[in-house]
Amino acid sequence: MDSIKIAPSILSADFARIGEAVALMERCGADEIHFDVMDGNFVPPITFGAAMARDIRKYTGLPLDVHLMVADPAEQAGQFAAVGVDYITIHYEATVHAHRVLAAIRAAGIKAGIALNPATPAETLLDVLADVDRVLVMTVNPGYGGQAFIPSMARKIARLSAMRARAGASFEIEVDGGMNVETARLVAEAGARVIVAGSAVFGAEDPARAIGELRGVLP
Ligand code: DX5
Numbered sequence: 001m002d003s004i005k006i007a008p009s010i011l012s013a014d015f016a017r018i019g020e021a022v023a024l025m026e027r028c029g030a031d032e033i034h035f036d037v038m039d040g041n042f043v044p045p046i047t048f049g050a051a052m053a054r055d056i057r058k059y060t061g062l063p064l065d066v067h068l069m070v071a072d073p074a075e076q077a078g079q080f081a082a083v084g085v086d087y088i089t090i091h092y093e094a095t096v097h098a099h100r101v102l103a104a105i106r107a108a109g110i111k112a113g114i115a116l117n118p119a120t121p122a123e124t125l126l127d128v129l130a131d132v133d134r135v136l137v138m139t140v141n142p143g144y145g146g147q148a149f150i151p152s153m154a155r156k157i158a159r160l161s162a163m164r165a166r167a168g169a170s171f172e173i174e175v176d177g178g179m180n181v182e183t184a185r186l187v188a189e190a191g192a193r194v195i196v197a198g199s200a201v202f203g204a205e206d207p208a209r210a211i212g213e214l215r216g217v218l219p
């Protein structure tokens with residue numbers, strides 16, 4: 001069984017000390033840094049953009065996992081590709097040209113992901129399963145950290161796993177929102193292997209221990 005990767009979301013960090021936060025997550029054993037980009041349009045808050053990703057490179061060698069919650073993913077994917085990140089995930093709901101944007105991300109040598117809001121069915125991805133390296137299943141409605149996991153999303157992840165097996169595809173399933181040891185176990189049992197965690201890691205007294213516990217949810 002593939003091992004579980006933990007991607008702390010710096011949405012839950014102190015925005016005035018992002019560099020220190022990513023360095024801390026690396027010391028605490030994180031596998032990736034999850035980077036939530038919000039534009040005040042696709043979702044109400046505004047966070048940070050490609051310049052922040054560029055500067056974060058000085059503070060960590062971990063892969064940067066960019067989650068674009070923006071209304072113009074083609075433009076933002078281009079900006080992030082130019083600064084050299086590792087994963088760029090766009091929202092299915094944000095563009096009618098998902099296939100084109102995914103292809104452009106891969107053509108830039110970057111792993112491409114597609115994210116689904118809770119109301120968007122897994123089945124909508126049937127014809128792009130070979131075109132993505134990751135599918136990000138939102139287990140809360142995007143926009144804010146600290147929300148509660150939506151239980152029906154475990155079934156959606158299980159359906160997505162079955163679709164992947166039927167298609168012989170090899171994308172990873174990533175899960176984002178409301179993750180703690182209990183919810184991470186549910187989604188891992190359904191097939192998820194990349195767990196994004198904001199408040200569960202940044203709100204923990206011992207973040208290294210929190211990361212270790214999340215990674216250990218499968219036997
Ligand atoms: C929500 C973001 C998440 C968020 C997760 O829109 O995409 O990455 O930071 O935070 P928690 O783990 O606190 O739900």
Ligand code: ZN
Nearest residue numbers: 036067176196
């Ligand atoms: Zn996210």
